[in-house]
Amino acid sequence: MAEHRSMQRAALLDAARTLLSEGGTETLTFPALAERTGLARSSVYEYFRSRAAVVEELCEVDFPVWAAEVSAAMAAVDGPEAKVEAYVRKQLELVGDQRHRAVVAISASELDAGAREKIRAAHGGLVAMVVEALGELGHEQPRLTAMLVQGVVDAAVRRIELGAAEDPEQIAEAAVGMALRGVCG
Numbered sequence: 001m002a003e004h005r006s007m008q009r010a011a012l013l014d015a016a017r018t019l020l021s022e023g024g025t026e027t028l029t030f031p032a033l034a035e036r037t038g039l040a041r042s043s044v045y046e047y048f049r050s051r052a053a054v055v056e057e058l059c060e061v062d063f064p065v066w067a068a069e070v071s072a073a074m075a076a077v078d079g080p081e082a083k084v085e086a087y088v089r090k091q092l093e094l095v096g097d098q099r100h101r102a103v104v105a106i107s108a109s110e111l112d113a114g115a116r117e118k119i120r121a122a123h124g125g126l127v128a129m130v131v132e133a134l135g136e137l138g139h140e141q142p143r144l145t146a147m148l149v150q151g152v153v154d155a156a157v158r159r160i161e162l163g164a165a166e167d168p169e170q171i172a173e174a175a176v177g178m179a180l181r182g183v184c185g
Contacts (some may be wrong), residue, residue: 009047011037013061016054028054056118063122065096071129081180082134087130088179089151092172095160126150149179
């Protein structure tokens with residue numbers, strides 16, 4: 001029984017990811033979740049009390065996966081400059097990944113305080129990964145610089161998400177260039 005509930009919860013989270021990646025948080029409704037999973041709407045409420053609760057759980061499950069991929073990309077290269085570049089590139093590479101698309105949709109949406117707090121904490125963990133590399137590059141305020149680099153990444157992610165005129169690779173190049181010129185003087 002517990003295994004069955006856990007499978008249904010996983011199916012609901014997968015359906016939530018798909019809905020978020022297709023249309024953002026407006027499309028994440030309990031009727032849509034019920035339809036995608038074949039569960040009764042009342043059953044959805046047994047797993048989650050609100051849309052915000054679905055979003056919070058996705059944050060808890062998906063942000064660490066995303067962060068781990070960025071961390072692995074940074075660990076695979078040597079030198080602080082290469083680490084900053086890997087930090088930017090990996091996040092932009094993940095835009096096409098469904099898990100990442102859900103994270104992007106969540107980050108862009110209006111959420112209750114609890115969900116916003118979880119997102120802030122997750123973003124804080126991500127930003128913390130690049131602080132050390134920026135410190136090694138001689139920055140006096142590496143944390144502030146890291147937050148600004150993440151701002152460049154977030155803007156590039158939105159540009160890719162919008163299906164902008166530029167090719168995603170051009171956007172990635174511009175973001176890397178901006179981050180590195182900004183962090184390397």
